[in-house]
Amino acid sequence: MKTEDTRSDIMQAALDLIVEQGFHGAPVAEIAEKAGVAAGTIYRYFVSKDFLITELHRELEEKIVAVVQESYPSERPLRERFLYLIRELLRYFITNPLHFRYMEQYYNSPYGISLHRDRLLGKPGNQDILMDIFEQGIDQQVLKELPKAILFSLSFGSLISLMRDHILGFIVLDEALIKQTTEACWDAIKR
Amino acid sequence: MKTEDTRSDIMQAALDLIVEQGFHGAPVAEIAEKAGVAAGTIYRYFVSKDFLITELHRELEEKIVAVVQESYPSERPLRERFLYLIRELLRYFITNPLHFRYMEQYYNSPYGISLHRDRLLGKPGNQDILMDIFEQGIDQQVLKELPKAILFSLSFGSLISLMRDHILGFIVLDEALIKQTTEACWDAIKR
DNA sequence: GCAAAATGAGTGAATACTCATTCATGGGAG
DNA sequence: CTCCCATGAATGAGTATTCACTCATTTTGC
Structure with a gap:
């Protein structure tokens, strides 16, 4: 081998x-x-079990960022870009439920807590894309005038909760529901 | 002693x-x-460490439900009741951050996973109140016509994310922001 | 003076990690 | 083509540690 x-x-x-x-x-x-x-x-x-655990997280994140960034329609209007992002994220995790559950567990543990701050303040990766959307949205008066971290929670908090319920089998997100719910995420932050 | x-x-x-x-x-x-x-x-x-852990969860939940149900304006309009609920929940956890973080950890562990289904399907407690709101809201065509579990995610998913960020110190929710954000939660589910 | 409460050293099971040893592979000599 | 050997991958029994839990004994308070 x-x-x-x-x-x-x-x-x-x-x-x-x-x-x-x-x-x-x-x-x-x-x-x-x-x-x-x-x-x-x-x-x-x-080198250690801890390293294995963090490495697993790192590689999963890398893969997710890559997938979501691929064919990101950076020239399209704000709303469309936003919907693209959350739809692709949903799709990714629905296809890879173990990845979702691993990430959730990781963030909700001593390992992940330090990472959270970095995410919100915009490390390289898809977070930057997202922060750009928020920034432009506020400038153009399309989005609510709230701190970016709050816009993040309002939209992605819902999304994560939805994914968990789907992955744990409490609800079933088909294409129609995905469309409706991603639009509801937009509604939460649009002006 | x-x-x-x-x-x-x-x-x-x-x-x-x-x-x-x-x-x-x-x-x-x-x-x-x-x-x-x-x-x-x-x-x-x-009797065991496990029992201590589950008992701690049980008592915290009991306390939270009691606080939120107290002076719940059951005769007021839908929107007002909804906003009351999430505002009080936010306030409770902002006042008792350790309770929030404990609950989060508990749910996100082998202990809590079985509980989740019960919550969504409406055990006795504040969840019933919430499900009533969703049911009536759909009937009265005030809320989006989506499964209740999804309405839950759309509104409470955001809320939980907001609380976490506040409690971990990434954002500061003052009274003005609480008002704005709880209303944004409403926006996510209103028709 | 006694019953209940508290103690904390002791126990056995579990676990992360080590390291001396074995095994597998590929390539070079004959 | 065959044999051999060097290299590095893989092994798994062994070790040191940690931890939940027990129980014979002591302390407390009525």
């Missing part, structure tokens, strides 16, 4: 187990077993 | 530690030390 495969086998096993049982319900030995390697092998690829 | 005090000392210590360090960052020994009792004493009041 190529070493790259081993590495991603380990990550996949960790993702599965952690999503299902939480960080402390996923001992290294079990991750190893699920990945089909010995426990020691994990330490050839990750 | 009266035994009731001991019990609540233990709960308070657990709350503080768990909020700060997470469930597995709060060993029984440390909770005991912070509460000013010996480790063994905890087991006179709670």
